[in-house]
Amino acid sequence: MAEIKDPENTILMELKGGTVVIELLPDIAPGHCARMKELARAGAYDNVVFHRVIDGFMAQTGDVENGNTEKNYNPGRAGTGGSDLPDLKAEFSGIPHDRGTLGAARSQNPHSANSQFFINFGDNHFLNRQYTVYGRVISGMEHVDAITRGEPPANPDKMLSVKVAADA
Numbered sequence: 738m739a740e741i742k743d744p745e746n747t748i749l750m751e752l753k754g755g756t757v758v759i760e761l762l763p764d765i766a767p768g769h770c771a772r773m774k775e776l777a778r779a780g781a782y783d784n785v786v787f788h789r790v791i792d793g794f795m796a797q798t799g800d801v802e803n804g805n806t807e808k809n810y811n812p813g814r815a816g817t818g819g820s821d822l823p824d825l826k827a828e829f830s831g832i833p834h835d836r837g838t839l840g841a842a843r844s845q846n847p848h849s850a851n852s853q854f855f856i857n858f859g860d861n862h863f864l865n866r867q868y869t870v871y872g873r874v875i876s877g878m879e880h881v882d883a884i885t886r887g888e889p890p891a892n893p894d895k896m897l898s899v900k901v902a903a904d905a
Contacts, residue, residue: 739876746770747902748777748872752884753894757877758902759839766828766871769841769850773871774901776801776820776852782899784808788815788889794861796884797842798896799853806895815889819851827869834864837881839872856881 739758741747748759763770776782781801788804789797798804802818803811827847834840838857841850850869857864858881874881884894 741902744903744905745901746774748773749898749900749902749905750782750877751897751899752877752880753897754880754883755877757880758875759872760875761839761872762832762870765830765832766841766869768825769828769869769871772822772825772852773854775822777899777901778904780898781820781852782896784895784897786810786815786889786893786895787884788893789855790884790886790890790893791858791888792886793859795840795855795857796881797853797855799842801852804895812889812893815893816853819853822851824848825850825869828871829866829869831866832870834861834868834870835873836860837874837878838870839874840864841869841871843868858882 746761750757761770784807785804787798803814842853843850
């Protein structure tokens, strides 16, 4: 596992294959980082499926409203919801959407990101300055690469748990 420099701004995501360590970028996107930590600390991301996984592109998850297999899972609606918190203002930056970066999923409205996010499988620079980048995988990308593909996958993988490293 990678060395964790700032436990308060590091996310530990447990997948079936192992731990994915995500370094948040609060200097770049403070609102998005705060939201991810708030939802992680509430346990909102635990058992939420990856509802949209496109080979060579990205794996999307984070629909805490419709994607939780232990609460109110609705496969037909997974990917359409967010959280009960207000949407976030876009925090676009010059940080490129490189392999392993975390991006905020949103609708056509740039200020509609809420709880959903995606992890880039490759360098997706066509997304640059259009979607907020607020973290990067620093360890465990092989577990992200192993997530079941599909839109939605027939048997989706899920985040078993998501914690802030400072609390783990």
